[in-house]
Amino acid sequence: MTDLIRSTAAELAAKIASREVSAVEVAQAHLDRIAEVDGAVNAFLHVDTEGALKAARKVDDDIAAGAHVGPLAGVPIALKDVLTTEGVPTTVGSKILEGWIPPYDATVTRRLKEAGVVVLGKTNMDEFAMGSSTENSAYGPTRNPWDLDRIPGGSGGGSAAALAAFEAPLSIGTDTGGSIRQPGAVTGTVGVKPTYGGVSRYGLVAFSSSLDQAGPCARTVLDAALLHEVIAGYDPMDSTSINAPVPPVVAAAREGANGDLSGVRVGVVTQFSGEGYQAGVLRSFEAAVAQLKQLGAEIVEVSCPSFDYALPAYYLIAPSEASSNLARFDAMRYGIRVGDDGTRSAEEVMSLTREAGFGPEVKRRIMIGTYALSSGYYDAYYGSAQKVRTLISRDFDAAFATVDVLVSPTTPTTAFPIGERTGDPMAMYKADLCTIPANLAGNAAMSVPSGLSDEDGLPVGLQIMAPALQDHRMYRVAAAYEVARDAALGATVISGVPQLAGAR
């Protein structure tokens, strides 16, 4: 059974398709693992045992009947609790949606089910995806399998921790400012933010609609690519979905695994270094760049001066959109209702419900957004932030005119201790320093582990950014790097996760 939970998704799919192992056995092995370790990790908010086994049985029946199944059929997945699942609770990590059972599937959910991917359950997250540590979940923090006293990143800490704890070989995250990539970096896993519009947002509970993007999380680059192709593609139900072919990411990952990057131009973003960056993170990053050079890539330094303003621009744009999006939580149509005693007005009930249902970070962001959109402040705050967004896109355009991909550390530090930044919102926001530009410009970006920081033994992530709809470029570079990294280490990064004790 240990073999099954440590296998890659590609290996599991092959074994299931050839009937060497059944999808039910694979699902059960992961459900057993969750039962064993999730008391300590808290990666899952809800485990759908019955649904998972039923879906697995269907895949086994289809294969037995000789039906053609998809490349990930029977492989289990953990789904971030921000995507709706028909008949299965969806809370977004918030009290305000406690007990809500959606009447419909998100497009991502539907595509997974149609591909025979087995949904194990829903993963923990910062409330409404607002946070960088999963400490803002209303249901308790998720713990990092590398060190249970440290954060697993956020907002998708549950999806990343589930991979690192071998509770699932695949997971889905969503990335508004780094919520897929930063958790990937601090848990030693792969996380991909596809080009904005590459994966449908239908059924994704909105935080910041112009930035939110769902994407694949996995323990290997190829697994992420296989999942990417299952969930991506045009969806008429999302007006910002891109009506263009899905970039050939699986082919690119296979090509990259050949280990040749000659002719590829890699730009090192000079802004993402220096003060605030942990020395061990920078050393890991420099070693990764040297590795890319050995693989044949041409390395150049690229300056993107507007990136220094990405963080402030993001913390105006995202809260502004959030303050508008979260107005729908009005205690009338879904979610909890507080204080409806027959005397209070709808407005009073609404205010009491939102007060009780939202946590402090959500309230802060709603109020910042309300402020930034107020007449008199709009031009100075929201308007200026939108101009910075233009400048960041121009920096990317100029950079990609001379290089194929850009690289940087994914996040300035390794996983920090739980509780260290909860009292200081600005310190928490800085975890997103390097990831935000790609959200503002909408291009593709991913994090791939670059080994462990030499001073604390915790995982570090290498961020690779590519132009919009050129997602395959970064997969090729990441896959080549992954092979070289493992050869140099003599093992995969993820194999260094300490043994987790059984459930407490």
Next chain:
Amino acid sequence: MPSISRDEVAHLARLARLAVTDDELDLFAGQLDVILQSVATVGDIATADIPPTSHAVPLTNVFREDVVRPSLGQQQALAGAPAAEDGRFRVPRILGEEA
């Protein structure tokens, strides 16, 4: 240098329909002040000649054929409601006593 007072935070909370407590007001006033001062730096480079970007993908209107498609039934739509009555959402009174 922008700064935000406790009263202004209370006003924002009212606008955002958040019945915040006095303790929260004390906490948020300090935190929002720090955050707003930090994010105000966007003004340093946002000069008048730069057009704003609202969206990474150029948006055009999307049309579809006007055909009837399956949608949620009444029961499904009401299933997640905090209160329902006679097949409808039941809501608290929406008018004030003096109205």
